Amino acid sequence: MPRWEPDGVERLQAAAFELFDEQGFEHTTVAEIAQRAGLTQRTFFNHFADKREVLFGLSSEFQQEIVREIAACADTLPPLDAVVRALQAAADTMFEERRAAVTRRHKIVDANPELQERELSKRAALTDAIAAALHARGLDPEIALLTAGAGMLVQQTAIQRWTQPAESRPLRELLSAALHSLRTTVS
Amino acid sequence: MPRWEPDGVERLQAAAFELFDEQGFEHTTVAEIAQRAGLTQRTFFNHFADKREVLFGLSSEFQQEIVREIAACADTLPPLDAVVRALQAAADTMFEERRAAVTRRHKIVDANPELQERELSKRAALTDAIAAALHARGLDPEIALLTAGAGMLVQQTAIQRWTQPAESRPLRELLSAALHSLRTTVS
Numbered sequence: 001m002p003r004w005e006p007d008g009v010e011r012l013q014a015a016a017f018e019l020f021d022e023q024g025f026e027h028t029t030v031a032e033i034a035q036r037a038g039l040t041q042r043t044f045f046n047h048f049a050d051k052r053e054v055l056f057g058l059s060s061e062f063q064q065e066i067v068r069e070i071a072a073c074a075d076t077l078p079p080l081d082a083v084v085r086a087l088q089a090a091a092d093t094m095f096e097e098r099r100a101a102v103t104r105r106h107k108i109v110d111a112n113p114e115l116q117e118r119e120l121s122k123r124a125a126l127t128d129a130i131a132a133a134l135h136a137r138g139l140d141p142e143i144a145l146l147t148a149g150a151g152m153l154v155q156q157t158a159i160q161r162w163t164q165p166a167e168s169r170p171l172r173e174l175l176s177a178a179l180h181s182l183r184t185t186v187s
Numbered sequence: 188m189p190r191w192e193p194d195g196v197e198r199l200q201a202a203a204f205e206l207f208d209e210q211g212f213e214h215t216t217v218a219e220i221a222q223r224a225g226l227t228q229r230t231f232f233n234h235f236a237d238k239r240e241v242l243f244g245l246s247s248e249f250q251q252e253i254v255r256e257i258a259a260c261a262d263t264l265p266p267l268d269a270v271v272r273a274l275q276a277a278a279d280t281m282f283e284e285r286r287a288a289v290t291r292r293h294k295i296v297d298a299n300p301e302l303q304e305r306e307l308s309k310r311a312a313l314t315d316a317i318a319a320a321l322h323a324r325g326l327d328p329e330i331a332l333l334t335a336g337a338g339m340l341v342q343q344t345a346i347q348r349w350t351q352p353a354e355s356r357p358l359r360e361l362l363s364a365a366l367h368s369l370r371t372t373v374s
Contacts, residue, residue: 080373120307146344146365147372153336157329178333185334186267186373 009047011037016054017101020108025051025115055105055115058094059122063129065090070133079134079144083151084179087158091171095162103163127152154178196234198224203241204288207295212238212302242292242302245281246309250316252277257320266321266331270338271366274345278358282349290350314339341365 015036019028030051034041048054069086077085095102109115130148135141157178162171169177202223206215217238221228235241256273264272282289296302317335322328344365349358356364 116311117304117308120311121304124303124307142344142348143368143372145347146340146368149340149343150337150369150373153333153340156336157333160332161329181330181333182337183373185330186337186370 008037008039008043012039012044012047013054013101016051017104017108021104025108025112052115052118055109056118056122059126062090062094063126065094066126067129067133070130071136075137079137079139079147080150080179082137083130083134083147084154084175087151087155088172088175091158091175095171099162102159106159106163123152123156150182154182157181195224195226195230199226199231199234200241200288203238204291204295208291212295212299239302239305242296243305243309246313249277249281250313252281253313254316254320257317258323262324266324266326266334267337267366269324270317270321270334271341271362274338274342275359275362278345278362282358286349289346293346293350310339310343337369341369344368 012033016028016033019032019036028051030041030044033051033054034044037044048057066083066086069089070082073082073085109119127145127148130151131141131144134144134147139147154175155178158171158174161167161174161178162169167174199220203215203220206219206223215238217228217231220238220241221231224231235244253270253273256276257269260269260272296306314332314335317338318328318331321331321334326334341362342365345358345361348354348361348365349356354361
């Protein structure tokens with residue numbers, strides 16, 4: 001049996017999100033998630049270390065993608081534009097097709113203080129990784145951290161809008177709009 | 188005996204910071220802090236709920252000060268300038284005289300993942316409070332959150348610099364410099 005079954009991962013994630021929504025994150029067990037997905041607990045643990053990882057499992061993949069994209073950007077591109085371009089690349093490959101799942105995930109995380117804390121930690125780690133990638137391109141460490149922080153503001157603003165029911169524009173476009181808003185706000 | 192003894196608070200804090208530095212936050216007890224300060228455990232608990240509060244006890248006072256200052260700013264002042272002006276007022280009244288203590292506190296928090304998580308939560312709460320204060324001034328909620336996030340970037344950049352041994356400029360001046368750096372970075 002191959003370790004990586006995209007279908008299994010998707011089914012487990014969908015089942016977990018449904019249950020977290022219905023009965024809360026705290027009151028949902030791995031056994032219930034596996035049962036709802038029609039899979040075994042063993043399959044669950046082949047893919048996720050615990051139920052929290054269903055919510056945060058993609059964050060290291062996201063971070064790697066962003067760092068790779070920043071490194072691949074032309075040196076002539078201003079640093080904040082490089083960051084937003086990397087976020088847009090990840091928006092296309094990792095987010096755009098999963099709008100409903102990401103929206104549901106946000107609701108679940110927002111409803112639970114422990115998950116919120118974990119989200120903040122992941123966000124801080126991503127900020128540091130972006131700053132390191134910018135520093136590797138020759139940017140002064142302080143400016144690198146400031147630019148990374150600005151990029152994360154753009155990402156959060158765009159995701160916040162993208163997960164609103166009334167919003168239909170793609171995340172890529174909302175990232176551009178958020179960058180524009182930040183420029184207006186800060187200028 | 189009055190409940191508020193500034194001298195007692197200062198002594199307990201200084202003793203706690205010394206001990207956290209010497210033997211780590213985890214391995215320090217309230218009994219040791221009180222003993223080092225030459226005070227009783229009862230006095231400690233008159234001022235702080237637990238040893239963590241010695242590090243985070245000022246954050247709600249800081250938040251109230253910032254929110255009050257933003258509300259007091261002239262309506263004509265651009266929102267981000269209002270936030271930075273509020274941070275400068277708090278820098279003068281709450282930070283400037285406590286440079287050594289704040290620097291030591293930062294080292295302690297940075298060395299402990301649990302304290303870092305708490306720091307991130309407090310920072311998120313402050314961001315939300317600033318955004319609410321800006322929204323109360325009539326700013327659109329999304330722009331209010333973006334402006335609050337930008338203000339927090341300025342604060343973090345300035346504090347980071349201010350707590351470096353080689354840095355001697357006052358925090359107020361470093362806040363202005365950080366705002367200038369952010370403007371250059373984002374433009």
